[in-house]
Amino acid sequence: EVQLVESGGGLVQPGGSLRLSCGASGFTFSDYWMYWVRQAPGKGPVWVSRLNRDGSSTTYADSVKGRFAISRDNAKNTLYLQMHSLRVEDTAVYYCARAPLLGSIYYFDNWGQGTLVTVSS
Amino acid sequence: DIQMTQSPSSLSASVGDRVAITCRASQSISSHLNWYQQKPGEAPKLLIYAASSLQSGVPSRFSGSGSGTDFTLTISSLQPEDFATYYCQQTYSTITFGQGTRLEIK
Numbered sequence: 001e002v003q004l005v006e007s008g009g010g011l012v013q014p015g016g017s018l019r020l021s022c023g024a025s026g027f028t029f030s031d032y033w034m035y036w037v038r039q040a041p042g043k044g045p046v047w048v049s050r051l052n053r054d055g056s057s058t059t060y061a062d063s064v065k066g067r068f069a070i071s072r073d074n075a076k077n078t079l080y081l082q083m084h085s086l087r088v089e090d091t092a093v094y095y096c097a098r099a100p101l102l103g104s105i106y107y108f109d110n111w112g113q114g115t116l117v118t119v120s121s
Numbered sequence: 122d123i124q125m126t127q128s129p130s131s132l133s134a135s136v137g138d139r140v141a142i143t144c145r146a147s148q149s150i151s152s153h154l155n156w157y158q159q160k161p162g163e164a165p166k167l168l169i170y171a172a173s174s175l176q177s178g179v180p181s182r183f184s185g186s187g188s189g190t191d192f193t194l195t196i197s198s199l200q201p202e203d204f205a206t207y208y209c210q211q212t213y214s215t216i217t218f219g220q221g222t223r224l225e226i227k
Contacts, residue, residue, distance in 0.1 A: 104153075
């Protein structure tokens with residue numbers, strides 16, 4: 001069974017840092033591009049970042065560029081999101097998601113349960 | 122970024138009804154359109170990918186259609202477990218989601 005389990009969320013003050021982790025099991029982690037998606041309370045999902053299979057190519061949403069860093073350890077089957085200079089507007093549930101690739105088509109077929117990040121003084 | 126506009130924003134329906142949710146892209150996205158269902162406190166769940174392909178394990182009462190800029194998610198006969206919020210997502214360029222359609226029991 002495919003499982004993605006996020007951890008590392010919590011309450012942090014504006015300007016602070018946090019590192020999220022996403023542990024993967026039930027599939028060959030290194031075969032998949034991985035994504036972080038966040039969802040503010042009462043809002044729709046928003047894509048945050050993506051990482052290719054070997055960790056050599058990253059992409060970020062403009063809202064987090066320069067503040068967040070995505071990485072992975074394929075030996076540990078774990079995806080990370082290092083977050084710096086956190087803002088109140090970064091408050092959200094953060095999900096990791098797996099993306100199969102069918103030619104140029106991709107989608108998120110498995111998501112973790114999410115971890116809540118609250119940025120507040 | 123490509124804007125995705127869903128309609129309606131909310132919908133009231135009864136068990137057994139046929140319902141349709143539409144999603145319009147601000148520019149052509151070919152068939153790079155996915156649909157998700159989300160229930161309170163849960164992660165989104167993939168229903169339809171590539172506009173019309175049914176994800177494994179998803180009931181056949183769910184179907185998707187469209188290409189270019191206009192897409193539709195249809196539920197042929199609503200079941201009690203289908204009352205949830207539905208999102209479209211485009212992956213043609215920088216990923217964006219629609220604002221969601223909340224499907225409520227009438």
